[in-house]
Amino acid sequence: MRMFATIALFAAASSIATCVAAEPGGSGPVLERCLVSLIDEAKLSAGEAGLLVEMAVKAGDRVTAGQVIARINDDQPQMDKLRAQAEHDQAIAKAGSDVDVRYSQKAQAVAQKASEKAEQSHKNVPGSVTDVERDRLRLEWEKSGLQIEQAQLERTLADLAARAKDVEVKTADINIKRRLVTSPLDGEVVDVQGNLGEWMQVGAPLAHIVRTDKLRVEGYVDAAKWDPEQVRGKPATVEVTLANNRKETFEGRISFVSPLVESGGDYRVFAEVPNRKSPGSDEWLLRAGQTATMTIHSEQPASR
Numbered sequence: 001m002r003m004f005a006t007i008a009l010f011a012a013a014s015s016i017a018t019c020v021a022a023e024p025g026g027s028g029p030v031l032e033r034c035l036v037s038l039i040d041e042a043k044l045s046a047g048e049a050g051l052l053v054e055m056a057v058k059a060g061d062r063v064t065a066g067q068v069i070a071r072i073n074d075d076q077p078q079m080d081k082l083r084a085q086a087e088h089d090q091a092i093a094k095a096g097s098d099v100d101v102r103y104s105q106k107a108q109a110v111a112q113k114a115s116e117k118a119e120q121s122h123k124n125v126p127g128s129v130t131d132v133e134r135d136r137l138r139l140e141w142e143k144s145g146l147q148i149e150q151a152q153l154e155r156t157l158a159d160l161a162a163r164a165k166d167v168e169v170k171t172a173d174i175n176i177k178r179r180l181v182t183s184p185l186d187g188e189v190v191d192v193q194g195n196l197g198e199w200m201q202v203g204a205p206l207a208h209i210v211r212t213d214k215l216r217v218e219g220y221v222d223a224a225k226w227d228p229e230q231v232r233g234k235p236a237t238v239e240v241t242l243a244n245n246r247k248e249t250f251e252g253r254i255s256f257v258s259p260l261v262e263s264g265g266d267y268r269v270f271a272e273v274p275n276r277k278s279p280g281s282d283e284w285l286l287r288a289g290q291t292a293t294m295t296i297h298s299e300q301p302a303s304r
Contacts, residue, residue, distance in 0.1 A: 028234065028298035029226050031219035031269075036240070036290040039272060040185050040211035046200040047178040048072055055206075059192050063183045063209060070194065070206050072179035081172035088165030095158035100151035108144035115141045187211040212284050214274050217252065219294050220266035228257045228267070230298045236271040240285075240292045248285050250274070254296060269296075 046052075054071035057063060115137040118129045191208040194200060217238050221231055231254050238250045252273030261267050271294060275286045 028296040029221055031294045034217050034219040034292045034294045037216045038210050038288045039216045042184050042209045044181050044207045046204045049202050052194050052198050052200050057189045059189055061189045064186050067183045070181040074176050074179040077172050077175035084165050084168035091158050091162035095155050104147040104151045111141040111144045183209055185211050215286050217271045217294050223261045223265055223267050231296050232257045234296050234298045237295045238273050238292050240290050
């Protein structure tokens with residue numbers, strides 16, 4: 001007796017969980033007991049370990065993509081950014097200054113004149129300027145030329161240092177952003193975890209956000225009666241029963257047809273259905289977890 005009861009319960013559960021295509025009629029297959037499910041959802045977590053210093057939402061809030069949900073303490077990366085920015089600005093200023101180059105050029109001109117004057121004096125009056133002095137003046141002339149090259153090299157190195165510091169600034173920005181938890185989608189917050197002042201480990205859950213403006217309706221089509229090309233991309237009408245036996249219909253389109261035929265001879269299809277709110281209310285009519293009837297508007301199957 002217990003065996004028969006177990007079999008009966010299993011059959012009942014299967015009839016609820018499985019969406020079966022009704023006999024084709026009208027414009028296409030009618031799928032009963034379809035499941036309404038989410039298209040997009042995000043389970044947000046901490047990207048860095050640290051103290052939770054801000055939780056900007058609560059369950060039930062509607063959020064937009066990019067909106068800040070929570071923030072982990074970012075004092076250290078903020079200071080790193082200030083330091084790197086100051087060093088970057090210093091390197092930029094040094095790379096942009098040509099004072100050393102201009103000074104070296106003028107020093108070279110003076111050294112050149114002194115060397116040439118000494119050579120002329122020695123030519124006019126041999127022995128008036130010693131060989132050692134003339135060698136020293138020539139060396140000063142050559143040294144001033146090398147100082148020009150050194151000053152130009154210093155400007156190049158300062159420019160490279162500025163680029164390196166710019167990378168450090170951007171790295172600090174990344175570290176700051178990693179401590180900001182933002183929503184990747186427009187949706188509604190259905191769960192919030194974590195308390196202000198709590199130490200969060202990397203990957204610790206913070207919030208669960210679901211998309212509510214568009215949902216998915218999953219159904220099964222009889223492979224013996226309908227070929228995939230007859231339903232793929234076709235418009236579909238979804239009907240759900242709400243409270244007090246009130247029925248609402250939604251228009252969508254088949255967005256996925258499974259290449260696999262399952263053991264019962266059916267293949268799975270998805271329809272993406274735009275949601276809408278109840279008149280005079282801020283509540284969505286279509287909700288994940290509901291069951292629905294879906295009619296796919298397709299041509300009649302060819303006779304077999």
